Amino acid sequence: MMGGADTLLRQEPWFVSLAVLGALYTAAVVLRLLSHLALLLRRPRDLRRRYGAWAVVTGPTSGIGQSMALELARLGLNLVLVGRDPAKLQDISETISKTRSVQTKTVVFDLALVATPRGDEAVRRLREAVEGLDVGVLVNNAGVAKPCALYLHEVDVEAWVRMMRVNLCALTEVTAAVLPGMVQRGRGAVVNIGSGSSEAIPSFPLYTIYAASKRYVAQFSRSLYVEYRSKGIDVQCQVSPRTEENQPTLRRSDASTYYPRKKNPTKKIAPS
Structure with missing residues (x-):
């Protein structure tokens, strides 16, 4: 062993430097592989034990929100389902009750009515619904996007006001309604x-208001985490890529200015 070290020390300085760098790189790769292996072998976290027995999910009747609700139920969490359509809320509640041994509660709340008398009443009902419950998880999923690509001056004022109310104001108000219980229990x-429109790409033309609203969600999450981590509360922003539910519709002739169409590779091999 000592002989090998002596041999290494007798080499040229550049050779010794390369050998040391190679050893450090190899060690870093091994450590990274071991960390990935540890994650694979680690048992899934018990969310009930870590955070609490109940979860609140907004927009749980379709898409990501529905998937989150079903998965949380599979993990054994009881659910408070918040949405604007009573019939759809009842459907997802019955589906969960038939397949999982968990409790469900529904709160009818059109989040676009936040900061109005009807919205204030809905917030009151939400606070009453979670009062006394061990709510450990809040999923702010509900959101609004324009149905098609538009320049800012083409957007109907009512449409973008609705978007801002749901994507910003409602998310903030629902969080404020649920946080006190988490703070009191010291966990959550x-x-x-x-959205990837605000994090994964530098700009999202023709969807400017939507992308800006989702940027708020990202910064809100970062700052909220710093505020509440000392109180035992974790906060994260899940950046979703395009899904069938939220995929942009570029039905306008000038959309290719910002989103050029991909060339058809089959043209290169098509017979003449």
């Missing part, structure tokens, strides 16, 4: 559904 998790 807030999961906000963001």
Whole structure:
């Protein structure tokens, strides 16, 4: 062993430097592989034990929100389902009750009515619904996007006001309604559904207001985590890529200015 070290020391300085760098790189790769292996072998976290027995999910009747609700139920959490359509809320509640041994509660709340008398009443009902419950997880999933690509001056004022109310104001108000219980119990998790339109790409033309609203969600999540981590509350922003539910519709002739169409590779091999 000592002979090998002596041999290494007798080499040229550049050779010794390369050998040391190689050893450090190899060690870093091994450590990274071991960390990934540890994650694979680690048992799934018990969310009930870590955070609490109940979860609140907004927009749980379709898409990401529905998937989150079903998964949380599979993990054994009881659910408070918040949405604007009573019939759809009842459907998802019955589906969960038939397949999982968990409790469900529903709160009818059109989040676009936040900061109005009807919205204030809905917030009151939400606070009453979670009062006394061990709510450990909040999933702020509900969001609004324009149905098609538009320049800012083409957007109907009512449409973008609705978007801002749901994507910003409602998310903030629902969080404020659920946080006091988490603070009191000293544990909890807030999961906000963001968008790749604000994080993964430098700009999102023709969807400017939507992308800006989702940027708020990302920064809100970062700052909220710093505020509440000392109180035992985790906060994260899940940045989702395009899904069938939220995929942009570029039905306008000038959209290719910002989103050029991909060339058809089959043209290169098509017979003449």
